[in-house]
Amino acid sequence: MTTMAVSPLATQQPTERKHRVPITVAYGDGIGPEIMEATLNILHAAGAQIEPSVIEIGEAVYKRGVTAGIEPRAWDVLRDTRVFLKAPITTPQGGGFKSLNVTVRKTLGLYANVRPCVAYAPYVKTRHPGMDVVIIRENEEDLYGGIEHQQTDEVVQCLKLITRPGCEKIVRYAFEYAVRTGRKKVSCFTKDNIMKLTDGLFHRVFDEISREYPQIETEHLIVDIGAARLVDTPERFDVIVLPNLYGDILSDVAAQMSGSVGLAGSANIGEHGAMFEAIHGSAPTLPRNVANPSGLLNAAMLMLEHVGQQQCAARIRNAWLKTLEDGIHTEDVAAESTRATVGTKQFAEAVMERLGKEPEYLKKAAPASAISIANASTGHTRVQPRKKELLGVDIFVGRPGVSPDALAALLRRCETTNLKLQMITNRGVKVWPNGLPETFCTDHWRCRFISSHPIDSAEVVALMFGLNNASIDVIKTENLYTFDGTPGFSLGQGQ
Numbered sequence: 001m002t003t004m005a006v007s008p009l010a011t012q013q014p015t016e017r018k019h020r021v022p023i024t025v026a027y028g029d030g031i032g033p034e035i036m037e038a039t040l041n042i043l044h045a046a047g048a049q050i051e052p053s054v055i056e057i058g059e060a061v062y063k064r065g066v067t068a069g070i071e072p073r074a075w076d077v078l079r080d081t082r083v084f085l086k087a088p089i090t091t092p093q094g095g096g097f098k099s100l101n102v103t104v105r106k107t108l109g110l111y112a113n114v115r116p117c118v119a120y121a122p123y124v125k126t127r128h129p130g131m132d133v134v135i136i137r138e139n140e141e142d143l144y145g146g147i148e149h150q151q152t153d154e155v156v157q158c159l160k161l162i163t164r165p166g167c168e169k170i171v172r173y174a175f176e177y178a179v180r181t182g183r184k185k186v187s188c189f190t191k192d193n194i195m196k197l198t199d200g201l202f203h204r205v206f207d208e209i210s211r212e213y214p215q216i217e218t219e220h221l222i223v224d225i226g227a228a229r230l231v232d233t234p235e236r237f238d239v240i241v242l243p244n245l246y247g248d249i250l251s252d253v254a255a256q257m258s259g260s261v262g263l264a265g266s267a268n269i270g271e272h273g274a275m276f277e278a279i280h281g282s283a284p285t286l287p288r289n290v291a292n293p294s295g296l297l298n299a300a301m302l303m304l305e306h307v308g309q310q311q312c313a314a315r316i317r318n319a320w321l322k323t324l325e326d327g328i329h330t331e332d333v334a335a336e337s338t339r340a341t342v343g344t345k346q347f348a349e350a351v352m353e354r355l356g357k358e359p360e361y362l363k364k365a366a367p368a369s370a371i372s373i374a375n376a377s378t379g380h381t382r383v384q385p386r387k388k389e390l391l392g393v394d395i396f397v398g399r400p401g402v403s404p405d406a407l408a409a410l411l412r413r414c415e416t417t418n419l420k421l422q423m424i425t426n427r428g429v430k431v432w433p434n435g436l437p438e439t440f441c442t443d444h445w446r447c448r449f450i451s452s453h454p455i456d457s458a459e460v461v462a463l464m465f466g467l468n469n470a471s472i473d474v475i476k477t478e479n480l481y482t483f484d485g486t487p488g489f490s491l492g493q494g495q
């Protein structure tokens, strides 16, 4: 790792802050170094009060055998500055390498991924000229815990974890963001008609918190119809808040719809730090001096807003919009409105030449209304312990080539005084009692044992003991609890 301070800023402008804000910068791989250089040049010319320290991340670090793609010492710099401007990196092919983004997000607790997706029509070609949507994606939970297991020869599992504090943080952030940036509506997409507990919690928290923001219009849509409407009429959306996986997919879809993957930047915001980056990758096959630096530049503008330099961010944004309006474009967005197709360096120079100018047609950035997206109140409550009672257990059994009735007969011999076999499902479909012979069954069975009244966990242990003696392959168990009398488990089969 190399750590160095970049030379003092060339041009000093009136700024909101007297001191320079220390930030961490990583030049990344592929087009990373050239778009970072272009971006920093613009920031310096605009008078951004930043003090960058450079760390090395990415391909070279991975190839040195550091599977996380970042040297342990670089964390000290990151934890010191707490603000990270990151160029894209190349993840080497093959197994064993961890996603640097996931590691940084989780280590710094960057729970909110914020991605404005704005159309710049007619200067950038898009089918959705009125699009101006901000996607706010939960960044830490859901299926991204990486908790996966092969359970039987035929079945693998990935655990989806959703927490109440996690939902509260992201939903409150989305509402605070909307209020602070003058947006009018927050939409929430989940799949809670199927995942009633996990997505259901996200939806419920959305409903609860929305009541604290009566001035903001709200709606909840099932993610499939929400996605369909987003790609059809993005103008009907303003801010969209989503759990991690849906947000991951739809934020890329939305960015592409707005024009080019080369345009959008994103912010990863947490209580202990923030990371800013373009949404695209390192484009390793792109020839030199062709890449559009706008994605990273937009991320850098989000960073300036985050550290309280809104005026500087607005100054850069207006110069950048003016550059687009003047038809000075990189190859990826070149269209009928293009007057000059330029390289990365020349595009940056064009933006610098226009500092102080404003766009005539595109919506100009107004510093007065630009409000920091940092320090939003992201409070969350810790849930008060409720009365938790054990009512039964789901035993997951691995057994190939058995019929549901034969398996039930085996299991019923292991029932205890209170724990009785209630049902068997296969891939969530009930196959006993009263299953249908047409149902396709794998070697993976969920067998529910339930009691009519609360039991002691010793009874589950006794059941397990009996199953073990009967040579039944127990893959895992999941206790069935009630919380203040309400079942904390799904009751039947999925839809």
Ligand code: NAD
Pocket: 031, 087, 088, 089, 090, 091, 092, 101, 261, 262, 277, 278, 279, 280, 281, 282, 283, 284, 286, 290, 291, 292, 293, 294, 295, 332
């Ligand atoms: P990519 O985003 O690098 O490229 C996709 C397409 O978009 C390519 O045609 C590319 O030429 C074009 N493109 C991307 N950025 C552009 C820009 N600024 N200007 C003009 N055209 C641009 O995605 P990929 O090809 O799937 O991935 C390449 C590498 O990037 C992989 O190693 C991947 O793991 C990595 N990656 C890194 C990040 C990150 O660091 N955040 C994100 C995505 C992918």
